[in-house]
Amino acid sequence: xxxxxxxxxxxxxxxxxxxxxxxxxxxxxxxxxxxxxxxxxxxxxxxxxxxxxxxxxxxxxxxxxxxxxxxxxxxxxxxxxxxxxxxxxxxxxxxxxxxxxxxxxxxxxxxxxxxxxxxxxxxxxxxxxxxxxxxxxxxxxxxxxxxxxxxxxxxxxxxxxxxxxxxxxxxxxxxxxxxxxxxxxxxxxxxxxxxxxxxxxxxxxxxxxxxxxxxxxxxxxxxxxxxxxxxxxxxxxxxxxxxxxxxxxxxxxxxxxxxxxxxxxxxxxxxxxxxxxxxxxxxxxxxxxxxxxxxxxxxxxxxxxxxxxxxxxxxxxxxxxxxxxxxxxxxxxxxxxxxxxxxxxxxxxxxxxxxxxxxxxxxxxxxxxxxxxxxxxxxxxxxxxxxxxxxxxxxxxxxxxxxxxxxxxxxxxxxxxxxxxxxxxxxxxxxxxxxxxxxxxxxxxxxxxxxxxxxxx
Ligand SMILES: *Cc1c(COP(=O)(O)O)cnc(C)c1O
Numbered sequence: 001x002x003x004x005x006x007x008x009x010x011x012x013x014x015x016x017x018x019x020x021x022x023x024x025x026x027x028x029x030x031x032x033x034x035x036x037x038x039x040x041x042x043x044x045x046x047x048x049x050x051x052x053x054x055x056x057x058x059x060x061x062x063x064x065x066x067x068x069x070x071x072x073x074x075x076x077x078x079x080x081x082x083x084x085x086x087x088x089x090x091x092x093x094x095x096x097x098x099x100x101x102x103x104x105x106x107x108x109x110x111x112x113x114x115x116x117x118x119x120x121x122x123x124x125x126x127x128x129x130x131x132x133x134x135x136x137x138x139x140x141x142x143x144x145x146x147x148x149x150x151x152x153x154x155x156x157x158x159x160x161x162x163x164x165x166x167x168x169x170x171x172x173x174x175x176x177x178x179x180x181x182x183x184x185x186x187x188x189x190x191x192x193x194x195x196x197x198x199x200x201x202x203x204x205x206x207x208x209x210x211x212x213x214x215x216x217x218x219x220x221x222x223x224x225x226x227x228x229x230x231x232x233x234x235x236x237x238x239x240x241x242x243x244x245x246x247x248x249x250x251x252x253x254x255x256x257x258x259x260x261x262x263x264x265x266x267x268x269x270x271x272x273x274x275x276x277x278x279x280x281x282x283x284x285x286x287x288x289x290x291x292x293x294x295x296x297x298x299x300x301x302x303x304x305x306x307x308x309x310x311x312x313x314x315x316x317x318x319x320x321x322x323x324x325x326x327x328x329x330x331x332x333x334x335x336x337x338x339x340x341x342x343x344x345x346x347x348x349x350x351x352x353x354x355x356x357x358x359x360x361x362x363x364x365x366x367x368x369x370x371x372x373x374x375x376x377x378x379x380x381x382x383x384x385x386x387x388x389x390x391x392x393x394x395x396x397x398x399x400x401x402x403x404x405x406x407x408x409x410x411x412x413x414x415x416x417x418x419x420x421x422x423x424x425x426x427x428x429x430x431x432x433x434x435x436x437x438x439x440x441x442x443x444x445x446x447x448x449x450x451x452x453x454x455x456x457x
Contacts, residue, residue: 045419048379080095106250109277126252188346189344194232216257356435374427382397384451405424435457
C-alpha cells in the first residue's frame with residue numbers, strides 16, 4: 001500500500017503567525033483559559049472545529065463569482081436545491097444560514113413543554129434548541145459508544161431496544177420526531193451503520209414517528225459504511241448516502257461540515273404541511289425561501305461542495321488522515337476514543353488526567369495546556385459543555401470527558417499533523433503537572449462558548 005496523499009494541489013496559502021510560549025501563557029490567561037475567547041491570529045494550528053473552516057476549491061470560488069444574487073428565484077438556489085435532492089431525495093429543500101437555524105425552525109414548530117426528542121447523541125446546538133422550547137433532548141446511544149477504549153465499527157449507533165422502550169414509556173404522542181446524528185459528533189465522530197438506520201426507522205414506523213437525520217457528516221458516515229459494513233464495499237458513496245436518506249422523513253444539515261462551505265445549512269423534508277410551516281417561519285427569521293439567510297454565492301459554494309464531498313479519493317484521504325494521528329497517539333499510550341472517528345481525534349481526558357476529577361474539568365485543563373505548549377486550539381467536550389447541576393448545585397457530569405481536536409477539511413498537511421502529535425505527546429508526558437480548573441463565569445445556556453476559568457493552585 002502506497003502513502004495516501006492529499007488529493008489536491010495548493011493554489012492559495014495563508015501565513016500562520018508564530019507566538020512564543022511566554023506570549024501564549026499570558027494570552028490564554030487573559031482569555032479566561034477558554035480558547036473560544038482567543039484571537040485566531042494568536043493560534044498556530046486551529047483544531048477548534050471543522051465547521052466552516054474548510055479550504056474551498058477553485059470551483060467553489062468560481063461558483064462564488066457566478067452566484068446569482070436575485071432576491072427570489074435565484075438560479076443559485078435551483079442549483080443548490082438540485083444538489084441536495086440528488087443526495088437526499090427529499091421533496092422540500094429549505095436553505096438556512098447554518099445548521100442551528102434549521103434546528104431552531106424545526107423545534108420551534110415541533111418542540112414545546114412535554115415533548116421529547118430522542119437521538120443517538122444530540123449535538124450541543126440541537127440540544128439547546130430543543131431545551132429552549134421547554135422540550136427534552138434524550139440521548140439513547142448504544143453502550144459501546146460510551147466507552148472510549150472499546151474498539152467497534154459503529155459506535156454511533158442508537159440503542160434500538162432502549163429507543164423502543166423509551167417511546168413506550170413516554171408515549172408516541174409526546175415524541176414529534178426521532179433523530180439520528182451521522183456521524184455522531186458529540187460521541188466521537190463515530191459512524192452509524194446502515195443496519196442501525198434501518199432498525200431505528202422500523203421502530204419509528206411502528207409508532208408512526210418521523211425520523212430526521214442530522215446529516216452534517218453524511219459523506220464521512222457513508223465512507224465508513226462502505227469500508228466496514230458487509231454488502232456495501234462495491235456501492236458508491238453516493239448510492240450509500242442515498243440509501244441512508246431513503247429511511248429518513250427529514251434532514252437538518254450544517255453545510256459548514258461535509259459541504260466544504262464557510263457558511264450555510266438546510267432543512268429538508270417530505271411532509272408538505274410541515275414544510276409550509278417551516279417556510280413561513282423561515283421568512284420571519286432567515287429570509288425568503290430561495291435564499292434562507294444566505295447569499296446566492298453561498299448557495300453555489302454549498303452546491304459545488306456537495307458534489308466534491310462524494311469524491312472517494314477525498315474521503316479515503318480524509319478518514320486516513322484522522323486515523324494516522326490516532327494510530328500514533330495510541331502507539332504512544334495516549335488514551336483516545338478508539339477507533340478514531342471521521343473528523344476529529346478525541347482525547348479521553350478521564351484517563352489522560354486521571355488525577356483531576358470531572359468537577360475540576362480535566363478536559364479544560366488539557367485544552368489550556370495544548371495551547372500554552374504548542375499554540376494548538378482544541379475544545380473540551382465534557383462537563384464544561386454538557387455538565388448539568390442537580391438541586392444542590394453539584395455537577396452531574398456527562399458519560400465522557402473529552403478533548404476534541406477537529407481537523408478542518410483540506411487545510412492542514414501531514415507535517416502540521418506531525419507537529420500536533422509532538423505537542424500532544426509533550427503534554428501527555430508532563431500530565432502530572434496539570435491542575436484542575438474552576439468556572440468563574442458562565443452563561444445560562446451553551447456556557448462553554450463564553451465561560452471563564454481559573455486554575456486551582
Ligand atoms: C455543527 C453541527 C450542528 C450545527 O450546525 P451549525 O452550522 O454550527 O449551526 C448540528 N449538528 C451537528 C452534528 C453538528 O456537527
